Amino acid sequence: MTVQSSATSMRPVSSGGASLKAGFADPVFDAQAVFRASLLATAYPGRVVPFDRALAPPRPFSSATAALCLTLMDFETLAWLDRQAASDEAVAWLRYHCGLPVTDDPMKARFAVVTDALSMPRLVEFHPGDVEYPDRSMTLIIQVSSFTDGPTTTWTGPGIKTTAHVSIGGLPFWFWSDWELNRELYPRGIDVIFTNGNALVGLPRTIAVET
Amino acid sequence: MSAGTTTIHSDTGYNFAYLDEQTKRMIRRSLLKALSIPGYQVPFGGREMPLAYGWGTGGIQVTASVIGPDDRLKVIDQGADDTTNAVSIRRFFQTVTDVTVTESTEDATIIQTRHRIPEIPLKEGQVLVYQVPQPEPLQKIEPRETETRKMHAYAEYGAMRVTLYEDVAHFGRIAKTYDYPAVINGRHLMSPSPIPKFDNPKMEMNPAIQLFGAGREKRIYAVPPYTSVRSLDFDDHPFEVQTWKGCCALCGSTVSYLDEVITDDKGSRMFVCSDTDFCNTRQAKAAAQPKTAGEQS
Amino acid sequence: MAYVAVKGGEQAILNTLRLISETRRGDPAFAELTLAQISEQFGLAVDRVMTEGSVYDRELAALALKQAQGDVIEAIFLLRAYRTTLPRFAVSEPVDTSRMTIRRRISATFKDIPGGQVLGPTYDCTHRLLDFALAAEGLQRPQAGLAAEPLDKDVPQVIDLLGSEGLIEEESDEGQGEIFDLTREPMSLPAGRDQRLQNLARGDEGFLLGLAYSTVRGYGGAHPFVGELRLGEVTVEIVPEELGFPIAVAEIAVTECQMINQFRGTAAKPPRFTRGYGLTFGHNERKAMAMSLVDRAMRARELGEDVRYPAQDEEFVLAHTDNVEASGMVSHFKLPHYVDFQAELALVRQLRAEHMAAREAQTKEVAE
Incomplete structure (x- = not known):
């Protein structure tokens, strides 16, 4: 192995002076495995896609949230963090491992990380992409309390053969009605990846959800 | 075939799968957006690869961003595993990843292809990576990207239909035989790459993940599993695929896409399967059959 | 005769690799070229490979030329593919060409200029007669004389002398922060001048030459004057974040051309001169x-001129300058197209059969 990520070749620094938690044990293969999980999650929405690359995440991230950040984000992706996710520990960790630029404006960001879903902004506050470039839109990572004990919803759309029954727990009451509005923007729209423990559920903008 | 599965080439001096991690992340982000907007071409910061543009650089960048040490890779060109370009790309990945390669469609986890979809139905979780020379289905009508971008934004595909109908007026049929445009998920017009229209129906509701990479034009797009793929047609001239009068001269298949082979200089010809794995598997099964029946000649 | 499907692509590729290595070397009775020989004696070819390959490294460019048997476009391709794998350490400060160590500097607009005209090395004044003396080795090389005094350290740009009268437009970056980088982002239209200039700098010399030629032959209405053409060494500086001030990291040779063009003016803007800019690595x-x-x-749109000719059409020009892209696409037609050709073959047979049948039916009708 001759190549390592530029981030890991620097010295760890943390704003609080405390030592930072490590990133991936193997930056190349772990990122590949987690990406493959996120590819499957996006391709087969509604399925719980686990992966076997655990890491010690910074508070308040779950292992899946942290792994997804390491896999998808870097100095080229402006990110927005909700108040809970923007803990000193998490921000220092993201800055160090991803070189991540952080913004206060959810409309400008390409990624957002929400760990306190009940207090998250309404979906219209995130960028849905442009008419000619619908890909320039928000990817929202929402860390949820459960993939099984929420109210059961019925999903249909690309990637789902007939229907999928999904029970995401810990979402705000308005979430699914906002999602319906997001669908109306198509082909613009935001895309969501839910995280819990060491698993993902994808919710691309194409998916219709009945509650 | 490569023996190892997980070792990394330290002697090449390159990262696993050639691309650096930052480039892979950029392509991976594009792939997720491509799956989220089926058939829409996502612009990406395509890199210059050590193989020529037009020879699969888009497909190679997609495969390099997806592949991991546990994958089994199959590479085909014109349906065949042993055409020189397929061999060359397979050798590239053997050098830079050392993954297991296979000719078996069923065993492969990633299949990189040029101009064909394998005959054997794909399964969930398999990834089919298409090499795309020209991703824009509207380019022959409107060469300007600034215009085609607007046409896609507002789903203005009338000009494409007019072009196809001009064929009907002139020839009595739609005279498009490959790279036959299709509407994905009821919204985006997409080039399926220069596969024969014979393969278009295989894209529809396919359980596998279909990813398309155009290196020179720097575009990535996708057809997610279980997605509607409607080949453009007219009520009075419905879409139809190629058929052959005969069967494959080697395996006898009557359901596969056949290549014409000229066998002498007097115009004699025969037809054989373009999908070599499909054909070889059928031939092997046929050869094994008399043995299992206990008959030896 | 039984048909056997063609196999052995792998063996054929291995053989072709050996064959090109053999033909590259040529007759082993002759000494092998060294990279230093290529770099020193094929210097202009090296300069072109560095420019269009977007890497300033004479030794790598010489290696690429050696490996490509002197095929410049192939050498550019090799260098570009290598460039992909290089990490990016920093973005330099803009180079200041007015502080160039000048080897050559001419202006076609004024007879004498501050700092003086410096002819320097150029083939312009040579007679293009094959010099048979060069065919012999070990030729005694004439020495060029040295000027009595060194040139000034700072040599102002001729084109800026027009600026004081407002005769020529100001050059500005329009407050743009980050510079577009085509090697990391796909082309984006309409393109800013940064993107256009980067594209042209990497673009094929022959293609640009033909396009430039067309603009002075009625397909573009250009009336150009070489305000200044200079060749020499410039310093490349970066500002490391931990230092906060610029440090020199390299000295590179560049050729710069400031072209002056007339602009007829509009209702809002009086007539004046406008600029066209060219910059290459090395001497070109x-x-x-x-x-x-x-x-x-290509500045026609921004200056409010009609976009009527190929060279003014940025989407046309930008999409077709790159010779690595162009040669890839053109050469890819060598790849097998059995499958799509088969599809077309079947269609043409069918259309011909239908055509014949229709004609036969017609002649029958006429006969009846």
Whole structure:
């Protein structure tokens, strides 16, 4: 192995002076495995896609949230963090491992990380992409309390053969009605990846959800 | 075939799968957006690869961003595993990843292809990576990207239909035989790459993940599993695929896409399967059959 | 005769690799070229490979030329593919060409200029007679005389002398922060001048030369004057974040062309001169001049001129300058197309059969 990520070749620094938690044990293969999980999650929405690359995440991230950040984000992706996710520990960790630029404006960001879903902004506050470039839109990572004990919803759309029954727990009451509005923007729209423990559920903008 | 599965080439001096991690992340982000907007071409910061543009650089960048040490890779060109370009790309990945390669469609986890979809139905979780020379289905009508971008934004595909109908007026049929445009998920017009229209129906509701990479034009797009793929047609001239009068001269298949082979200089010809794995598997099964029946000649 | 499907692609590829290595070497009775020989004696070819390959490294460019048997476009491709794998350490400060160590500097607009005209090395004044003396080795080389005094350290740009009268437009970056980088982002239209200039700098010299030529043959209405053409060494500086001030990291040779073009003016703007800009690595005046002409032609939209000719059409020009892209696409038609050709073959047979049948039916009708 001759190549390592530029981030890991620097010295760890943390704003609080405390030592930072490590990133991936193997930056190349772990990122590949987690990406493959996120590819499957996006391709087969509604399925719980686990992966076997655990890491010690910074508070308040779950292992899946942290792994997804390491896999998808870097100095080229402006990110927005909700108040809970923007803990000193998490921000220092993201800055160090991803070189991540952080913004206060959810409309400008390409990624957002929400760990306190009940207090998250309404979906219209995130960028849905442009008419000619619908890909320039928000990817929202929402860390949820459960993939099984929420109210059961019925999903249909690309990637789902007939229907999928999904029970995401810990979402705000308005979430699914906002999602319906997001669908109306198509082909613009935001895309969501839910995280819990060491698993993902994808919710691309194409998916219709009945509650 | 490569023996190892997980070792990394330290002697090449390159990262696993050639691309650096930052480039892979950029392509991976594009792939997720491509799956989220089926058939829409996502612009990406395509890199210059050590193989020529037009020879699969888009497909190679997609495969390099997806592949991991546990994958089994199959590479085909014109349906065949042993055409020189397929061999060359397979050798590239053997050098830079050392993954297991296979000719078996069923065993492969990633299949990189040029101009064909394998005959054997794909399964969930398999990834089919298409090499795309020209991703824009509207380019022959409107060469300007600034215009085609607007046409896609507002789903203005009338000009494409007019072009196809001009064929009907002139020839009595739609005279498009490959790279036959299709509407994905009821919204985006997409080039399926220069596969024969014979393969278009295989894209529809396919359980596998279909990813398309155009290196020179720097575009990535996708057809997610279980997605509607409607080949453009007219009520009075419905879409139809190629058929052959005969069967494959080697395996006898009557359901596969056949290549014409000229066998002498007097115009004699025969037809054989373009999908070599499909054909070889059928031939092997046929050869094994008399043995299992206990008959030896 | 039984048909056997063609196999052995793998063996054929291994053989072709050996064959090109053999033909590259040529007759082993002759000494093998060294990279130093290529770099020193094929210096202009090295300059072109560095420019269009977007890497300033004479030794790598010489290696690419050696490996490509002197095929310049193939060498550019090799260098580009290598460039992909290089990490990016920093972005340099803009180079200041007015502080160039000048080897050559001419202006076609004024007879005498501050700092003086410096002819320097150029083939312009040579007679293109094959010099048979060069065919012999070990030729005694004449020595060029040295000037009595060194040139000034700072040599102002001729084109800026027009600025004081407002005769020529100001050059500005329009407050743009980050510079577009085509090697990391796909082309984006309409393109800013940064994107256009980067594209032209990497673009094929022959293609740009032809386009530039067209602009002065009625397909672009250019009336150009070489304000200044200069060749020499410039310092490349970076500002490391931990230092906060610039440090020199390299000295590179560049050729710069400032082309002056007339602008007829509009209702809002009085007539004045406008600029076209060209810059290459090493010594390449043909490329720098062609680049500056095409740059000016592509500014038609921004200057409110009609976009009527190919060289003014940025989408046409930008999409077709790159010779690595172009040669890839053109050469890919060598790849097998059995499958799509088969599809077309079947269609043409069918259409011909239908055509014949229709004609037969027609003649029958007429006969009846």
